[in-house]
Amino acid sequence: MKKSLERRAELLFEIGCEEIPAGMLPRAEVELRALLEKALEAENLLEGASVAAYAAPRRLTGVVYGLRVKQADAVKEVTGPPKSVAYDSVGAPTRAAVSFAEKQGIPLHKIQFVSTPKGEYLAARQVIPGRAAEKILAELLPRVIHDLSWPRSMTWTGLSGARFIRPIRWIVALFDGKPLRFSYGDVSSDDRTQGHRFLGRPNLRVKNFRDYEAKLRANGVLLRPEARRAKIEKEIAALIRKTGGRLHEDPELLNLVTFLNECPSVLQGDFDPAYLDLPDEILVTVMRGHQKYFAVEKRNGELAPHFLAVINLPKDPKGLVRAGHERVLRARFADARFFWESDQKCRLADYLPKLERITYESRLGSYRDKVERMRAIARWLAEQWYNLGMKQAHVPDADRAAELAKCDLATEMTKEFTELQGIVGGLYARAQGEAPEVADAVYDHYRPLGLDDPIPGNLTGCAVALADKLDSVAGCFAVGIIPTGSSDPYALRRAAQGIVKIILERKLTLSLSQALGAATRALHANPPKLAVAPEREAQILEFILDRARFVFREKLGFAYDEVNAVFRAGADDLVDAHHRLDALCAIRKTRNFEPLAVSFKRTRKILEKADAKEKGHALRPDLFELEAERELHAAVREAAARVQVQKRAGKYREALETIAGLRKAVDRFFVDVMVMAEQEAVRRNRLALLAELLKEFTTIADFSELGGEETR
């Protein structure tokens, strides 16, 4: 093959665009690379080539190195009629041979023969020459632009025009140093790119990727996100050293500013230390959320009166930019201070009546109604835990915290900074002398916001958070708001996941079904006074359990089948289910276990197949015919007694070991005994023995779920 001699070349592809939202760029970069790879693969051009992609606010750039200049030739073979039909006895071609050759478009003498098990056949082999990559790319690149997916796209020339995240204004497409010609929407590709809006020159001709990257750099654009990030980090570190403090770390913000600037540099600004009286949470939110500034801390962790702004310019020689940012921040802080003071002209609890005007959901009433339901559930939870001997459980605290939890929704501060809901209430409660346990509970009760977000810090916070989430899930399901696919407007999946995380991480003794019962009772006793049908309640429970499976798998790393095995044995007490999962996971690696699991699977299948009237008969030892039956029966009885004791003591590992010890007896049974015996009584007795085996030993985990096809 002359593969090594194939000439290879570079593709440079840039989609020049008006400012793309920074939050979307990291994904777009990954997607552009994947789409290029997929499209090249489909054209047999990817082999031996490597693809990279870079994103900046005004451009998405792909580069492919080592791309073939021509597709490899393809060989096409078509089998025709049998030789015996195509040639007559003297070896002259028949009508069949002639028409096959005609149809394939090749002369008769180029027809070949192939041997098959059915005899010799005619065959037409054709070499299809590969097309020039240049031609293919001009067709493929517009498709790549089209296939990039965005949360919300737009048109800029009209309904029949192109769609993209923002208007495309130029396209660079260079292959092997030469421009590729195609158009997308109202833009034609060529070899000219654009520098930084204010620092660079427009219409820069480029020759290849190296030249492109160098010209961009000379014109104020750092193409590679890593380079921009590194520059920002370096400049932040240098400024922080000067302040003598430390950075208020914020990886998300760092990522955002990396994709918000083509020529990032960092400047330090200051603000009046008098604003440091305001809580840190509020100051940081103002700086970060609205202005995208990093906050600076002193060595002792308190905020320092500085901020770091990342700007899209190399420097600020006259300090004009700095003065502008300081001025904006001053006005923002002044607003925050105004809210802080005016909100607290009355006490947090005084906002309770105002919650009547804030609707939670039209059929579920106002937040005032929700608060009453939350109080009932939180009280019930605290009471449960108190009765179980948990010293921190305090019913009046749980009640008070639930009562105050939503009050901040009526304050100006939360209206302005919606992301601070809960936190504002907690801060006001603390400032107004509520018990710390209560104030912290209010502060934390929206937590956890995601799989990695911490749960509320104290038990009262856990009670209020659970009450809030249980009420949301139960209430919404009750009025038919059930998450489907991507539609989950009330974030019920997150709520259910939060319930699971709180129970597991705080190791709370709690029956999910009883907790849900408390929520449905609250829904019935308070407005909207809805009754929840038992089937609905079962559906809600299954919804929460489904999120629990998800948490066990994705957060705690258990295997799919292990989670299913344990959940089939029940998961109403999630902490207990977690213990059982740990035990199962540990014992699964031991020698006896997998074979035993296979036997259990077999046992379940036999029982499932058996006719209904064959099952449910009492076990009669006198009907045993074989030693293996008696042995298994004795082993089951003996192990069952031990497992009972071990389970009661919470020693699941030991209990599973006891069960694993049954392997020998189970194996022998299946070798020696034919379950579906001729004689009815013997057969039914054997089924009864198996049923007992399954019943006794699947209460920790149902092993028949293990090792299925679905191993993830």
Add this chain to the structure above:
Amino acid sequence: MKAKVKLEKKKQGLTVQDLILALSQFWVHRGCVLQQPYDVEVGAGTMHPETFLRVLGAAPYRVAYVQPSRRPADGRYGENPNRLYKHLQFQIVLKPSPADVQDVYLESLEAIGIRLAEHDIRFEEDNWESPTLGAWGIGWQVLLDGLEITQFTYFQQCGGVDLDPVSVELTYGLERIASFLQGVESVYDLRWSEDRSYGEIRLREEQQLSVYSFERSDAPAIRAEFEIHEKEAKGLLEGFERAKGPARERYPLVAAYDLCLKCSHLFNQLDARGVISTTERAALMARVRTLACRTAQYFVQQMSGEESVPAGEVRA
């Protein structure tokens, strides 16, 4: 007067009126019709028929105007340095949207004295939506050293109608830009003209309209007015469905739109008075939207000479 002393000390940047003149001149040179503020209360320059109705249909148009915009809930009795019951928007609509619109916009900043290379100017994602107008667009807020100075929107839909061609709308916040140019912390310290401050011209209005909106407005009367205007608007819109020939061509849809604007402002008054719950809020907004969407839909039909579709098929 305190404001006057300050005025004599610093005199940097354009006055508010020179800013208006500079922007007007800039955009008139780029083919815009210089229109006047609308004479019905509106919450934003977008609600002016020169935007709302002009972006519908295919005919090219370019327009510039100042629009005093009333947001009763933002009133602060003239005590907040940056929040106002009524602020000034300078509104540009370019239809269709030209390919170099960002560059031209940036030139307009240079025209009012902002040196682009010395400032941190960026386009940050901010998609605009008006639930009461059934309108939305894709675009940015333009930040000047961290200060939001312009809303930049490619209109996608207006009154529930998909726009074709797409218009671009630029809304400059005049007080903010003037404060930036003049380097003042409070809008009331702005120089409106060489010898008058913004406070001298507008403070009394801010104070009194805040008092009215928050303390003295008669909510039941406003509700009744809302009903009356809505009823009249509905009646007009229904009449259009039946109108034929010349009567259809001259049918007063523009008046129906005025009534819709009245309702929108009355809704804002009720909202500022704090007498509507969240649920009612959504319902009232939907009622205004229905008027706006029907007006837009009929307006498109009127321009193209189409006959009406049955009322049931009209989208809200």
